[in-house]
Amino acid sequence: MSAMTDIITGRTLSTGKTFSLGGELTVNRLGFGAMRLAAGTFDGPARTPRDGIAVLRRAVELGVNHIDTAGFYGRGAVWANELIRTALAPYRDDLVIATKVGPLPGPDGVPSGQATPDRLRGLVEADLRSLGLDRLDLVYLRVGGTTGPGGETIAERFEVLAGLREEGLIRHLGVSNVDAAQFAEARAIAPVTAVQNQHTADRQLLAECEASGSAYVPYFPLGGGIGGDPLRAERLGKVAARLGATTAQVAIAALLATSPSVLAIPGTGSLDHLEENLAADRLRLGDQDLSDLRG
Known part of the structure; x- marks a missing residue:
């Protein structure tokens, strides 16, 4: 186990390259997000399926064993879950696939609606079918549509x-786009293995994840910023030039330096971009680098 310095507070943390989800599923902290496999954006044109299949297979070859997906990640006839099944089934024993339910796509493909409690079973069962699984490793309840976290109860959903976890259809549960109150509401019902929010700005929630052993998984990891204030391009560029790295690699390394509970899931539909992102796992930020990034 090595040590690192928190990019926000400067405190020393014990960390490693892996995290134990639910105390039993060991994943590399640098994983892969499947949102961009089918299309670059929710309302953009569909990508060529063979490209997504190639990206997935290469990701696993390079050591990814945590893939984050959702049943609503798709465009036209191209859907992330089906690409994952085509590329990777039968799945390796150490591969963890996380999915999320709750959002409902509108006519434009943007997931702006929310499923009522009575629709959640159907969404979980659809993910099981499309991924070709008997049990889902991790299912997030994603709440709030396209708005920020807070302002509603999540208990009934x-x-x-x-209940589906008790039936054996789900192994672990997570919540997404939540505030500390909603996290607490969920934890009063069942164990919460992971939280997936846009960035690490909510330090209270991140601290609660650290204390409870839950993973914190920022979505849009290259665009959400760190500490609530997106890293300025000149800061990233300065460190990247010194280390001989790209700004994307520095951003990923900086995100992982936020906390040992943070998992990164950068996504792409490009093999070249995939290789660049995953090379960030070898990047080590020194004290001067972290100081520069904090500004």
Whole structure:
């Protein structure tokens, strides 16, 4: 176990390259997000399926064993879950696939609606079918549509997922786009293995994840910023030039330096971009680098 310095506070942390989800599923902290496999954006044109299949296979070859997906990641006839199944089934024993339910796509493909509790079972069962699994490793309840976290109860919906976990259809539960109150509401119902929010700005929630053993998984990891204030391009560029790295690699390394509980899931539909992102796992930020990034 090595040590690192928190990019926000400067405190020393014990860390490693892996994290134990739920105390039993060991994943590399640098994983892969499947959102961009089918299309660059929710309302953009569909990508060529063979490209997504190639990216997935190469990701696993390079050591990825945590893939984050969702049943609503798709465009036209191209859907992330089906690409994952085509590329990787039968799945390796150490591969963890996380999915999320709750959002409902509108006519434009943007997931702006929310499923009522009675629809969640159907969404979970659809993910099981499309991924070709008997049990899902990790299912997030994603709440709030396209708005920020907070402002609504999640108890009734989370109770449905907790029931599916008891039935054996789900191994671990997570919540996404939540505030500390919603996290607490969910934890009062069933164990919460992971939180997936846009960035690490909510230091209270991140601290609660650290204390409870839950993973914190920022989505849009290259665009969400760190500490609530997106890293300025000149800061990233300065460190990248010194280390001989790209700004994307520095951003990923900086995200992982936020906390040992943070998992990164950068996604792409490009093999070249994939190789660049995953090379960030070898990047080590020194004290001067972290100081420069904090500004």
